[in-house]
Amino acid sequence: MQTLQTTPLLSTSSISDTTVVNPQGTSLGDIKDLMVDPQTGRVLYAVLDFGGFLGIGNKLFAVPLQAFDVDTDRERFVLNVTQERLENAPGFDQNDWPSSADTSFLDTVYNHYGVSRTTWERRREPALN
DSSP states (O other), X not given: OOOOOOSOOOOHHHXXXXXXXXXXXXXXXXXXXXXXXXXXXXXXXXXXXXXXXXXXXXXXXXXXXXXXXXXXXXXXXXXXXXXXHHHTSOEEXXXXXXXXXXXHHHHHHHHHTTOOGGGTOOOOOXXXX
């Protein structure tokens, strides 16, 4: 007997601009984008927009999807960090995104949120000849 999936599937358009709060309900920003590894199809991280005013001075953060809880009742993501911890998280400027080949950046991001590296490592099957 096949087990049915109980985890809800989310479309990328439903995730974009979704509000992110901490467990106390304080807004931490919103999801601006998802970074996908085209070779494996895995989402490496969500891009969280935090801070600034009217898009000026805001900082973007890479957050592994596994670090979020989903509040389906309120249609938002919950990230168990304080604002201060988020401010000290690995981030980047909206005009200077990290290189997609920079695995040290991904290591830093995943370590910051306590998510295992094996969740994003590429696993490729050998090419068939």
